[in-house]
Amino acid sequence: DTAVSQTPKYLVTQMGNDKSIKCEQNLGHDTMYWYKQDSKKFLKIMFSYNNKELIINETVPNRFSPKSPDKAHLNLHINSLELGDSAVYFCASSTFGGAAYNEQFFGPGTRLTVL
Amino acid sequence: DQQVKQNSPSLSVQEGRISILNCDYTNSMFDYFLWYKKYPAEGPTFLISISSIKDKNEDGRFTVFLNKSAKHLSLHIVPSQPGDSAVYFCAAAAGAGGTSYGKLTFGQGTILTVHP
Numbered sequence: 001d002t003a004v005s006q007t008p009k010y011l012v013t014q015m016g017n018d019k020s021i022k023c024e025q026n027l028g029h030d031t032m033y034w035y036k037q038d039s040k041k042f043l044k045i046m047f048s049y050n051n052k053e054l055i056i057n058e059t060v061p062n063r064f065s066p067k068s069p070d071k072a073h074l075n076l077h078i079n080s081l082e083l084g085d086s087a088v089y090f091c092a093s094s095t096f097g098g099a100a101y102n103e104q105f106f107g108p109g110t111r112l113t114v115l
Numbered sequence: 116d117q118q119v120k121q122n123s124p125s126l127s128v129q130e131g132r133i134s135i136l137n138c139d140y141t142n143s144m145f146d147y148f149l150w151y152k153k154y155p156a157e158g159p160t161f162l163i164s165i166s167s168i169k170d171k172n173e174d175g176r177f178t179v180f181l182n183k184s185a186k187h188l189s190l191h192i193v194p195s196q197p198g199d200s201a202v203y204f205c206a207a208a209a210g211a212g213g214t215s216y217g218k219l220t221f222g223q224g225t226i227l228t229v230h231p
Contacts, residue, residue: 041202041223048216050216090159099147099166101208102206103161104219105158106151106158106159107158108157108158109156109157
């Protein structure tokens with residue numbers, strides 16, 4: 001029944017490792033997003049995909065690579081993890097166009113801790 | 116450069132009274148504004164929105180007011196209930212007609228606590 005789901009919920013790893021976070025939505029939306037919530041609690045957009053095509057790519061290190069195998073999935077792969085990558089990562093989805101873009105549905109978040 | 120700011124980290128209100136959460140923005144290109152509510156260990160949930168062509172939008176107990184000249188918006192919750200206790204995020208977008216492509220700029224949130 002979960003509309004937007006993320007796995008894993010918690011991720012603890014060592015510096016230098018590579019990890020992935022998966023996101024799936026069953027709302028029939030065609031646009032998906034990744035946000036990062038840092039220690040100051042600001043939610044900042046990282047990427048957005050519409051129908052598997054990248055449409056927003058904020059200033060994010062290229063160690064972060066999103067992958068969208070289909071419009072219901074948007075995964076986030078992070079290479080060579082650094083301490084500063086520790087944060088909560090939220091996936092979200094929305095429908096295409098107009099104000100509906102902005103009314104986004106969020107997953108529960110993945111808390112990443114890099115040691 | 117924080118384009119959306121919520122200057123009150125927390126707000127405490129008695130049940131039944133009004134809660135007023137405030138948000139300021141600096142980017143004149145913003146033309147669509149939203150409030151999201153977040154419970155612990157959950158993702159944000161969309162609450163209410165307002166386009167810059169309006170100055171007020173109401174949905175049940177929730178009303179959002181927009182003052183474009185002051186670049187200020189507020190969320191009023193009347194009457195407040197203990198279940199409203201959560202973190203409230205203000206967000207803004209430039210291009211309500213779709214040109215924003217869903218790029219939201221969020222404030223840092225205000226923790227609302229409603230006491231029984």
